[in-house]
Amino acid sequence: MERGVEEERILEELEDAARRNIPYGRVLSSMCTVPHPIALKACKRFIVSNLGDPKLFPGTASLERACIGMLGELLHLPSASGYITTGGTESNIQALRTARQLKKADPGRANIVLPESAHYSFDKAAQMLGVTLRRAPLDDELKVNVDAMRELIDRDTIALVAVAGTTEFGQVDPIEEISGLAQDEGLFLHVDAAFGGFVIPFLEDPSRYRFDFELPGVMSVAIDPHKMGMSTIPSGGLLYREEGHMRALEISAQYLTSQVQFSLAGTRSGASAAATYAVMRHLGREGYRRIVSECMANTKLLYDRLKAMGLEPVIKPVLNIVTFKVPDAQRVRKRLCDMNWYVSTTSRPEALRMVVMPHVTREVIEAYVADLKKVLDVV
Ligand SMILES: Cc1ncc(COP(=O)(O)O)c(C=O)c1O
Structure with missing residues (x-):
């Protein structure tokens, strides 16, 4: 720490740290998203x-x-x-x-x-x-x-x-x-x-x-x-x-x-x-309405896909949060994490929890559902 380090090297270190962060496209557990x-x-x-x-x-x-x-x-x-x-x-x-x-x-x-x-x-x-x-x-x-x-x-x-x-x-x-x-x-x-x-x-x-x-x-x-x-x-x-x-x-x-x-x-x-x-x-009410409407459509998509897999929802989604009962939710969450998917679990009742933020697009949902099927087949 006595001598400073040149900018270029620090920027490389920063880049390296940034690259180790999980990209939002793999995150279904967060209530934050990529800012506008x-x-x-x-x-x-x-x-x-x-x-x-x-x-x-x-x-x-x-x-x-x-x-x-x-x-x-x-x-x-x-x-x-x-x-x-x-x-x-x-x-x-x-x-x-x-x-x-x-x-x-x-x-x-x-x-x-x-x-x-x-x-x-x-x-x-x-x-x-x-x-x-x-x-x-x-x-x-x-x-x-x-x-x-x-x-x-x-x-x-x-x-x-x-x-x-x-x-x-x-x-x-x-x-x-x-x-x-x-x-x-x-x-x-x-x-x-x-x-x-x-x-x-x-x-x-x-x-x-x-x-x-x-x-x-x-x-x-x-x-x-x-x-x-x-x-x-x-x-x-x-x-x-x-x-x-x-x-x-x-x-x-x-x-x-x-x-x-x-x-x-x-x-x-x-x-x-x-x-x-x-x-x-910049967004105005109109812009937010568009974003929320897309999140709610994607929420329905995820909900329908999981129901079609025979899973039971905790409640019908009111907002853009989807919760489903799965056997041994903690284990499922860890397996998903090994596949680089980040979801969370709830306590009472125990369930898998997914937040359908604007970065959780249709494509993200389809890829996630395909991997969740694989995980549930082996758990
Ligand atoms: C309903 C509710 N209140 C408060 C908070 C805390 O917000 P923050 O983490 O921004 O302090 C959260 C965070 O998820 C929340 O969902």
Whole structure:
């Protein structure tokens, strides 16, 4: 490390490392995808800007505000407040932190009621915030049981969580009912739409799954541009119905030009906002509708192929996630991995899980299904 190495050699090392990464075309386990080319261009142009100190980067800050405006419009509240986070994890942590600040809750006693299917980022949030999670069971279709949620609420409950697009099965909770429950109980409701936020609004009939600010009980929403939004990593969105709620996170940051901060990270990349701005402006609703419609057609193709093999689905796909019961799913997953296919497994019930992202094309599906047949013949 004493002497530097010439650029050419380093670039070769970087190339070598990049080549060892798994190409997206072999990955059916990820909720991220190849970003849109315009997002990559914007990311490169803004990689040096720091939104932790927005008054030094007013241009980048204006792009972030525009992103929140576009995301708010998508979620039926153009006036929503919020900021571009690093992803669903940060958004979920911050939403629960907001609820705790608003209730001025005693951290030793406070609890949050959420579905059993909620992402593990809520466990991180609970550890950090010193609150207890009360997980409500799911029904046969793997949606949360709202009566069970109601029973778990007590005087120390500070928030409810619902999921629009669960990580494992892509299911959408009955959020309209949960919104009513939140209103009845006077509780803050956070909706985790990290995955579903860029899918549900672009389905053929989005009104089947109402999940966002059009429901009066919903106070905050997590929605990730770096998943189905086609932006670069890391790009998440955290949106609030009321600006005052976000202000509950305000921390004094005197050495910075802006003096206050709401975000969890201090220094944070402006490239995320620029990339998200660029891709959302460029695709428009029409562009996203096209992408989602193709993903849903490919989801159906994969579903039909696996059913034709005599396999049993866990649920009929709601979003672009396909789950099927197979004997010894872990072993099947490992065998597929030996053939350079990357899928994941679910726990309850155990199943093979495949996410049909935009890079999972028809051709990818046909090649994957052919190899899966070989694996199942020998397992
Ligand atoms: C529903 C849901 N919420 C939150 C997250 C966490 O997102 P991230 O990995 O971007 O922090 C995920 C990730 O897959 C998710 O599926």
